Amino acid sequence: MxxxxxxxxxxxxxxxxxxxxxxxxxxxxxxxxxxxxxxxxxxxxxxxxxxxxxxxxxxxxxxxxxxxxxxxxxxxxxxxxxxxxxxxxxxxxxxxxxxxxxxxxxxxxxxxxxxxxxxxxxxxxxxxxxxxxxxxxxxxxxxxxxxxxxxxxxxxxxxxxxxxxxxxxxxxxxxxxxxxxxPLGAPASPTTAGSFTELGEDILDDYIEAVIALPLGRARTLKVAYTPLHGVGAGTLTGAFLAAGFASPMAVEEQRNPDPAFPTVAFPNPEEPGAMDLALALGTKIGADVVLANDPDADRCAVGVPLRDGTWRMLTGDEVGALLGEYVIANTSGDRLVATTIVSSSLLGRIAAAHGVRYTETLTGFKWIMRAGAGLVFGYEEALGYSVGSDAGLPVHDKDGIGAALTIAAIAAEAKQAGRTLLDLLDDQARKYGVHATSQLSVRVQDLSLIAGAMARLRAEPAKELGGRAVERFDDLAQGDGGLPPTDGLRYQLAGGARVVVRPSGTEPKLKCYLEVVVPVTGEVAEARALAAEGLAALTSDLKVTLGL
The missing domain is CATH 3.40.120.10 (Alpha-D-Glucose-1,6-Bisphosphate, subunit A, domain 3)
Incomplete structure (x- = not known):
């Protein structure tokens, strides 16, 4: 005591x-x-x-x-x-x-x-x-x-x-x-030695100039509903849209200004249930073509698209990554590299191969994506993080929710000009590369030892089958894999191209499972998506039992 x-x-x-x-x-x-x-x-x-x-x-x-x-x-x-x-x-x-x-x-x-x-x-x-x-x-x-x-x-x-x-x-x-x-310094003044500099607004202008130089096409007719989720994204995103020639997005009034209490959401994360409700309601009210959201520090971007019945569908991070990745590849040239992480969809690899572009996978996190190799023009992770580049390279060597939102708007505007939507583009990709359906199972715990215990059990007795699919290969990523640095994770390669990766979260008390099922499209895309959804449900059910949490 x-x-x-x-x-x-x-x-x-x-x-x-x-x-x-x-x-x-x-x-x-x-x-x-x-x-x-x-x-x-x-x-x-x-x-x-x-x-x-x-x-x-x-x-x-x-x-x-x-x-x-x-x-x-x-x-x-x-x-x-x-x-x-x-x-x-x-x-x-x-x-x-x-x-x-x-x-x-x-x-x-x-x-x-x-x-x-x-x-x-x-x-x-x-x-x-x-x-x-x-x-x-x-x-x-x-x-x-x-x-x-x-x-x-x-x-x-x-x-x-x-x-x-x-x-x-x-x-x-x-x-x-x-x-x-x-010893402490002080703000700069004519009489202060050992002082720090307070930058002017020109640094923001320089950033906006860099992101509007991304490949954004010429179509600009688009109605956007937007929320910064009480964070700092609104001013910068609006400035970037206007500088690029788009109309100003309509922001959710209750969430437009920064508020550290985040009063309208349980968790200020666009992936959390309920976080997007106000933005989607605004999208319906104004007849938006797309709903965009940033997380509070605006390094992530979420995308919602209207359905024909008047409801909305939030795209997954993998779906947005596939749309952005193919768009960047189509609008750049030369010897290029695209990258994603071991827990993201394998679809970007299929897209890269079809376009003759180099592709690699990294450990989870943008700190690794940005070190993927020379010629990197696009990187993304499934947790709504994207870095979009051009022939000049990447303006931001980290995830950038502003540049991603701007590029998604450009893609949606081009689709609208052709009488189509982002959902039509996703169906195009499904026909070319197969449906790559992904989902997550996350288990939040109070006691971190439960996560360590679950990982130890999974290592000691690797599953032979998950979701009715044989485990064709089991990788303990703590041993390193394919030149990747060791990390606390497990990967199951399953029959039919399915995959499961299990790892502890790096920032929250969660055990996270990343699931993917691949289904070729031989008839209607909707039928293939339904089969993929059934496969994900079966994997999820098995994993809940296997984890023991």
Whole structure:
């Protein structure tokens, strides 16, 4: 008990934030040992996703002390004289954490440039390369619950860090002392030495200029309903659409402005049930051709399409990835590469082969997609993340929900001009390459040991059959596979081209299963889709039993 209270008091003594100081003082005064043990008995670990967790006092929470320690660790790895660009979203404390990062880096002799306002994460990823910086930081928890925040680090190539850099930063963080002993810089002024720069709005203009240079065709007649889900996407997306010659999308009024409480959604993630309800209702009201959504930091993009009966269908990430991938391939030239992850649909590989374009699969996450190889013009992951390029390359070396939304609008406008829809284009692909139906089974747990136990059981006794299909090959991805780095995942290749991948989530307490069934189209597309749906249902039913959760 005395050690726990001592740790808490030492943390309190260095905490510059009056909010978390009040919170922690109360816990100490009440001797709330259970809560203190949860806050101080563990810490947020810095990894390839950076930091992410619930706001609050203590090393196992996101707060100003945790963020200043992370910035000091990054400074130690970079060394003096380097340049870091810093961005942030509109979550609780994001702007404060960004300024703390700038102050710590500047105090360590690093040139820090702060984006002018809360902006989409892809603007930060773009700015790192555009400004020739050595690294970048964005303060965001993406689509996590309202009480979370996070801290993501980019390297000089504009993509998220990977090993060994993450380990080096983590080790450096462990060596940081009290944050109230750190030298701090201040915002730039004519009389301030050791100051950080606050960038102007021209960096946003440069980003928009880059994304409207993507292959967008010439058709522009399109009615779009849009939601940023209370995040930071609306201004940037609207600016990009107008600059490209589209009409301004009609935004959901209740969700248009940034609000860290996310009051109209249970989870601010377009994939979650109910999150798109207001946007789809707006789409119906205005007779939209397409509904688009960004997640709160606007690096993801969701797409909804109207059906003939007046209802809507949300496209899967794999369906949007297939549409974008084929469009980019058709509108670029030369020796090109397209990439997706081992948990995404295999359809992009079929499309690439048909067009004579190189294709590769990577581990999950855009940090790996962006390192797929030379000539990369398109990359995507099934979790609604896409990076769209042109013959000039990729303007953003990370997922970009603005550029993806703009390109989907271009595809939909061209289809509309021809009297068709995105659903017609998906049917075209099904006829050419077969129906590639995908779905997910996610199990959220309170106790992470349950996930470890499930993975251990699956490794010890690999299934011989799933969903009535024989397991033709079982891969333990922890051993590495096909030149990929080792990762905690299992892959089942099933008869008939079906596939299942099981892995723990990297950002949430979930065990995630990724399912795919491939059915050739020999008659009507609808019949093949129905057979594929039956196959997915059978796989899902078997997996629920196999997982034991």
């Amino acid at each position: 005395s050690d726990l209270l001592k740790q808490a008091r030492e943390w309190l003594a260095q905490d510059p934030d009056p909010d978390t100081r009040t919170e922690l003082s109360d816990l100490i005064e009440r001797a709330d040992l259970d809560t203190l043990r949860e806050r101080f008995g563990a810490k947020l670990e810095f990894g390839t996703a950076g930091l992410r967790g619930e706001l609050g006092a203590g090393p196992n929470r996101m707060n100003r002390v945790t963020v200043m320690r992370a910035a000091a660790g990054l400074a130690e790895v970079l060394g003096p004289g380097k340049h870091v660009v810093i961005g942030y979203d509109a979550r609780y404390k994001s702007d404060v954490f960004a300024r703390d990062t700038a102050a710590v880096l500047t105090g360590a002799g690093i040139h820090a440039s702060l984006l002018p306002q809360a902006l989409p994460t892809p603007v930060l990823a773009f700015a790192v390369r555009h400004l020739g910086a050595d690294a970048g930081v964005t303060v965001t928890a993406s689509h996590n619950p309202p009480r979370d925040n996070g801290y993501k680090v980019y390297w000089g190539d504009g993509s998220q860090i990977v090993p060994p850099v993450d380990g080096q930063i983590s080790a450096a963080i462990d060596g940081v002392g009290r944050v109230d002993d750190l």
